[in-house]
Amino acid sequence: MDLEEHTLETVGDTCEVCGVRLTTAEQQAVLESGGPALCTVHAAEELPDAAEDAAPSPAE
Numbered sequence: 201m202d203l204e205e206h207t208l209e210t211v212g213d214t215c216e217v218c219g220v221r222l223t224t225a226e227q228q229a230v231l232e233s234g235g236p237a238l239c240t241v242h243a244a245e246e247l248p249d250a251a252e253d254a255a256p257s258p259a260e
């Protein structure tokens with residue numbers, strides 16, 4: 201019997217930031233976005249479009 205659930209874990213099963221186990225919906229979102237495995241919280245933080253932090257223009 202080698203049906204240990206632990207062996208079924210793959211990259212993308214947990215948040216790369218906090219390591220929380222992703223829900224089915226979260227994993228689906230990762231697959232659809234093609235981005236890194238992130239929970240909803242960190243996925244929102246990692247969204248490039250959400251990077252508008254009113255950052256002062258760098259010297260460029």
Ligand SMILES: [Zn+2]
Pocket residue numbers: 215216217218219220238239240241242243
């Ligand atoms: Zn996270």
